[in-house]
Amino acid sequence: MLKINNIEINNAILLAPMEDVTDLSFRLVCKELGADIVYTEFVNSEGLIRANEKTHRKLKIIDEERPVGIQIYGANIESMIGAAQIATEENPDIIDINAGCWVKNVVGQGAGSALLKDPPYMQKLVESVVKATHLPVTVKTRLGWDEENVRILEVAKRMEDAGAVALTIHCRTRKMGHKGDADWSWIPRIKEVVNVPVILNGGVLNAQDVKKAFVETDADGVMIARGAIGNPWVFLEAKEIMRTGEVNTVVDEEIKIKSCLRHLKLAIDIKGERRAVLEHRKFYSGYLKGLFNASKIRAELMTHSNFAGVESVLFTYLKEIELHKEELQT
Ligand SMILES: Cc1cc2nc3c(=O)[nH]c(=O)nc-3n(C[C@H](O)[C@H](O)[C@H](O)COP(=O)(O)O)c2cc1C
Numbered sequence: 001m002l003k004i005n006n007i008e009i010n011n012a013i014l015l016a017p018m019e020d021v022t023d024l025s026f027r028l029v030c031k032e033l034g035a036d037i038v039y040t041e042f043v044n045s046e047g048l049i050r051a052n053e054k055t056h057r058k059l060k061i062i063d064e065e066r067p068v069g070i071q072i073y074g075a076n077i078e079s080m081i082g083a084a085q086i087a088t089e090e091n092p093d094i095i096d097i098n099a100g101c102w103v104k105n106v107v108g109q110g111a112g113s114a115l116l117k118d119p120p121y122m123q124k125l126v127e128s129v130v131k132a133t134h135l136p137v138t139v140k141t142r143l144g145w146d147e148e149n150v151r152i153l154e155v156a157k158r159m160e161d162a163g164a165v166a167l168t169i170h171c172r173t174r175k176m177g178h179k180g181d182a183d184w185s186w187i188p189r190i191k192e193v194v195n196v197p198v199i200l201n202g203g204v205l206n207a208q209d210v211k212k213a214f215v216e217t218d219a220d221g222v223m224i225a226r227g228a229i230g231n232p233w234v235f236l237e238a239k240e241i242m243r244t245g246e247v248n249t250v251v252d253e254e255i256k257i258k259s260c261l262r263h264l265k266l267a268i269d270i271k272g273e274r275r276a277v278l279e280h281r282k283f284y285s286g287y288l289k290g291l292f293n294a295s296k297i298r299a300e301l302m303t304h305s306n307f308a309g310v311e312s313v314l315f316t317y318l319k320e321i322e323l324h325k326e327e328l329q330t
Helices: 024-032 045-049 053-057 077-089 111-116 119-132 152-162 186-193 207-217 234-244 254-272 271-289 295-303 306-328
Strands: 002-004 007-009 011-015 038-044 068-073 094-099 137-144 164-172 197-200 221-224
Touching: 011 024, 011 038, 011 234, 024 068, 038 045, 038 077, 038 094, 045 053, 045 077, 045 207, 068 077, 077 119, 094 111, 094 119, 094 295, 111 119, 111 137, 119 137, 137 152, 137 306, 152 186, 152 295, 164 186, 164 221, 186 197, 186 295, 207 271, 221 234, 234 306, 254 271, 254 306, 271 295, 271 306, 295 306
Parallel strands: 011 221, 038 068, 068 094, 094 137, 137 164, 164 197, 197 221
Antiparallel strands: 002 007
């Protein structure tokens, strides 16, 4: 059971924070399809305290997506306190601290997974954020810096002592980046040393993985990142498999294409047509994956920068698929 203050969810399935992916439009799409908790992408504490407008925009949340967490990152305790206070004004359900990002420019500042190099400092930072907000604070981190330095049991205990009310563990080391097998066997071991809920993340790509993760580890929640990109119905399928033991829902071409357009329409309402259409390009390969002639259609979509163009390509494509099916049947 995932319990974070008054949020209580059995077999919770969460959408991971992802930079440039989990904006409001994508969070809403995932929510509609069953994601129990969604997160903003990580938001830079330095940008927030300097009132950078672009950074501040990332905090925008709405009631329809609740429960929602705002994730912040940084290395400097004062900046993180300030950022937590600014994020609190937006009234999310959770403030999440990023202690897992592996990319050079974040780690180079001492933020993200660099915090794992100094667990006492990481504890102090989390403790300070907890004191700075009345909202529940959670931490998302990794197993360790590299395989020789897996200190997650010590880190998890420190996070609990600092006042974090739940932990998300990306079951890879910083050195692994996003590659290699996530080692879920740490989840039960972490659960033995802390009382707060532990959410499993890493290598959960489909509904079957969700079930396997719950069965093998007894995690309190399972968080999906890359498996949801261009495939947000993974939440629908995961919910179904947890309820009935199998996935019977058939996600056909029409559902995929209409979800792609729905996502784009929401994005246009939020950030305007041109920007939304250009940013949507990264989702096409996911939405079209496995479909007939997908790479040609994707290339065609890439040439459009307004909604009408995209819609026309996709509707023509749907008709083409129907014809192709009829041909196959005759
Ligand atoms: C494009 C992309 C952006 C990401 N941005 C963030 C982020 O802002 N904050 C964060 O905690 N993790 C971020 N991550 C890491 C994911 O949340 C997750 O921990 C990681 O991808 C492992 O999960 P997966 O195997 O299900 O993809 C990002 C991952 C990807 C692929």
